[in-house]
Every structure is written in C-alpha cells, then in structure tokens.
Amino acid sequence: MIEINKNYNESNLETMARMPDNFIDLTVTSPPYDNLREYKGYSFPFEEIANELYRVTKKGGVVVWIVGDATNNGSESGTSFKQALYFMSIGFNLHDTMIYRKLNPIPLTHNRYEQAFEYMFVFSKGKPNTFNPIKIPCKTAGTVYNIKRPKAISEASKRDRDETMTTNNTKYKDNIFEYCVGKKQGTQTHPAPFPEELANDQINTWSNEGDLVYDPFMGSGTTAKMSILNNRNWIGSEISSEYCNIIEERIKIALEEKRKEKDLQAQTLFGNEM
Ligand SMILES: C[S@@+](CC[C@H](N)C(=O)[O-])C[C@H]1O[C@@H](n2cnc3c(N)ncnc32)[C@H](O)[C@@H]1O
Secondary structure, eight states: OOOSSEEESSOHHHHHHTSOSSOEEEEEEOOOOTTOSOOTTOOOOHHHHHHHHHHHEEEEEEEEEEEOOOEETTEEOOHHHHHHHHHHHTTOEEEEEEEEEESSOOOOOSSSOOOOEEEEEEEESSSOSOOOOOEEEOTTTTOEEEEOOOHHHHHHHTOOSOEEEEOOSEEEOOSEEEEOOOOOTTOTTOSOOOOHHHHHHHHHHHOOTTOEEEESSOTTTHHHHHHHHTTOEEEEEOSOHHHHHHHHHHHHHHHHHHHHHHHHHHHHHHHHHO
C-alpha cells in the first residue's frame, strides 16, 4: 500500500501505479501545458495520466484541472478543450468549467486583449460526494418580492395565486475566482506556482477534513501545503528533484504552522480550565 502524506520524486504514472482503484477523494493540479515553460524533467503523456486519474479517483471524487493554452503561429492551441473532452470521453462528468482570473496578468504586446485567465475544469466521477460552497453576502438581502406563477404551473400545483419570497442574506459565489499571481516565500525557484488561495478554495470546496488530496504535478508543493493547513491527507508526485527540495521546505513550514496552531489551542484550553 502506498504511504500517504508524502511527496514522491518520480513521474505521476509511477506513483499512481502503486495506488489501488477508487483511492483519491480530490485531485487539484496544474499540468505543464503546451511547452509554455521549461520544466526540468518535463514529460507529459496526457492520455495515460488522465486514464490513471480516473482509475484512482473514488466514486464521487473530483479532479480540478487548471490549464490554459499557448499561442502558436497566431492561434491558441485549444489543448485545454481537447483535454476536457478527453476526460469526458473516459467517463468523468464535466461538473463545472470554472475560471481562474488573474488580477495582475503579465502584460504582453500583441494583437489581442491581455490573457487574464486559465480554466479550472472540475471533473467528477459521478455526482460529487462533497460540495462546501463559498458563500458571499447578497446585496439585496431581506428584500421581499412577489413571484407571479405562470397559469399552467399554478393549475398543476393547485396554487393559483402569487407568492412572496425574501432574498437570503448570502448566496453561492459565482464560478469565476480571482487571485493575484505572484510567488510566495519558498517558491521563488519554481516558474509556475498557483496561488495558495486557489488551492485553499478548491480543497475546501470539494473535500472534507481527513480526505485524501492528490497533486500529480506538485511543482513547488502548494497543494501539499494547503492540504496540511486544512487537515487533509495528501500525496504528491514531482518529477524534478530540484523542485522536490522546494516542496520539502514548504511542507516543513506548513507542519510548523500547524504545530503552533495546536499549541495555541492547547494554551487557550488550559487557560480556560484555570
Ligand atoms: C505547472 S507546474 C505545477 C505547479 C504547482 N501547481 C505549484 O503550485 O507549484 C507542473 C509541474 O509538473 C512537473 N511534471 C511534469 N511532468 C511530470 C510527470 N510526468 N510527473 C510528475 N511531475 C511532472 C514539472 O516538473 C512541474 O514542476
């Protein structure tokens, strides 16, 4: 059986080969795309990886696949769409196409609008087991309004009258999530870490404490760090040993933060008992 709460310095296909079927609750990952950046040890047999992800994902588990397209000879590659369609063809539901909007995209001089987003495809193996939505305040909270029911529905339901409804205090956030792109302490030597807040939001939305989160392209270890801070178990694969050193450093920092949090909780409890 594979050891959990551990990063493996190897190809993700090797790591997944040691996992049993239906093992992972949630995958949060951003693969290298379209040779856009030079990664050490770059290797990306997409279809094999997608097939393995389907096998190791639990029924009701989720894969969040964060990806964009390169522009080659004046045309966007469309790789992200092709990958999404492939995931669907092997049995995943395309549960949601979310957008990661970059609040500070790198300005490029070209003949199109600035590229300011990546896709966050949310694939599920059947209906997702977990959905802990982020809620935001309703601007019109408490407003009472009338609903006029169409006659046909009214007759069917034998409720041929208008009704009133009151707007709730909160509503579900929409599926465009905005983050500043920027390197956190400890990620300076990795070319493409995703924001910690992004990993935090996806982990909290699609998993619960104690669940097992996987990142097959661990990079600088953002998914591991945010899993630890959110009391999830985790596994990572990263092919470059240089990046694995960054991951180990960030894991140490996260475990230290967790230890301090526990000490503080114990002190508070002890204080209350006095
Ligand atoms: C876009 S980066 C991931 C960044 C990560 N989300 C973070 O926040 O740091 C992709 C990573 O995948 C690694 N990689 C590429 N092919 C791989 C493979 N087959 N198995 C494991 N890691 C791989 C690269 O070395 C690179 O660090």
